[in-house]
Amino acid sequence: MLFAGEQSGISMDGHPKWRSLWQQLELEVVATIFIIAASSFLFLKLASEMREGETQTADEAILLALRDSTDPSNPIGPPWVEMMFRDFTSLGSPSVLALVIIAVVGYLWLERERRTALFVLLAVAGGAALEMLLKVGFARPRPELVSHLVDVNSFSFPSGHATMATITYLTLGVLLASAQERRRMKLYLLAVATFLALLVGISRIYLGVHYPTDVLAGWCIGAAWAALCWIVFHWLQGRGQIEAPSS
Numbered sequence: 160m161l162f163a164g165e166q167s168g169i170s171m172d173g174h175p176k177w178r179s180l181w182q183q184l185e186l187e188v189v190a191t192i193f194i195i196a197a198s199s200f201l202f203l204k205l206a207s208e209m210r211e212g213e214t215q216t217a218d219e220a221i222l223l224a225l226r227d228s229t230d231p232s233n234p235i236g237p238p239w240v241e242m243m244f245r246d247f248t249s250l251g252s253p254s255v256l257a258l259v260i261i262a263v264v265g266y267l268w269l270e271r272e273r274r275t276a277l278f279v280l281l282a283v284a285g286g287a288a289l290e291m292l293l294k295v296g297f298a299r300p301r302p303e304l305v306s307h308l309v310d311v312n313s314f315s316f317p318s319g320h321a322t323m324a325t326i327t328y329l330t331l332g333v334l335l336a337s338a339q340e341r342r343r344m345k346l347y348l349l350a351v352a353t354f355l356a357l358l359v360g361i362s363r364i365y366l367g368v369h370y371p372t373d374v375l376a377g378w379c380i381g382a383a384w385a386a387l388c389w390i391v392f393h394w395l396q397g398r399g400q401i402e403a404p405s406s
Contacts, residue, residue: 325381
């Protein structure tokens with residue numbers, strides 16, 4: 160998948176191009192494992208400090224910095240900024256993400272890449288289940304220091320919008336990047352996916368519905384899950400259980 164467009168009929172042994180590609184894949188696997196380990200460690204560190212109340216002062220200071228000092232219900236910036244962040248936050252809503260996944264899965268199904276479609280569906284659904292279990296397990300109340308600018312009705316840690324936006328957009332970004340031959344296109348697609356996830360998370364803080372540590376934890380668990388899915392996908396593809404990329 161990473162090397163769509165490369166010819167697969169050449170033996171790996173003795174061919175400089177294949178040796179280079181194999182070394183690149185090994186490097187990417189090592190980098191991905193590092194992302195999983197680092198993201199998981201940071202998430203556990205945040206969760207531990209959050210439970211001990213060590214992050215509360217910094218969390219509240221950031222929330223207050225984004226509000227009018229004389230009126231905590233009024234966010235900083237002109238009215239159009241608030242409207243903009245309301246729009247941004249919808250990019251991580253369950254309904255929007257569900258539509259995105261349905262569209263992608265439908266496309267893959269029509270392209271007869273049905274095992275890939277099923278994998279994408281299960282990867283996102285598994286991430287959603289993990290996010291809900293973590294919310295219930297930590298049961299952190301929403302911030303009450305500032306008024307909420309959008310309606311919320313669940314626990315706060317980790318941010319569901321940040322978690323699921325990271326899982327969904329990074330997973331799809333990797334799939335799209337894998338179909339590209341040029342490195343700059345791969346980097347561009349991954350950068351767009353990362354930017355969307357970051358934008359959704361920042362919007363949750365600006366709108367006052369999450370502490371910054373909720374969002375950071377969501378990014379961490381989302382990145383770790385997406386990276387794990389990347390490894391599993393290529394392992395299954397190497398075993399022939401998922402369609403190889405078309406050339």
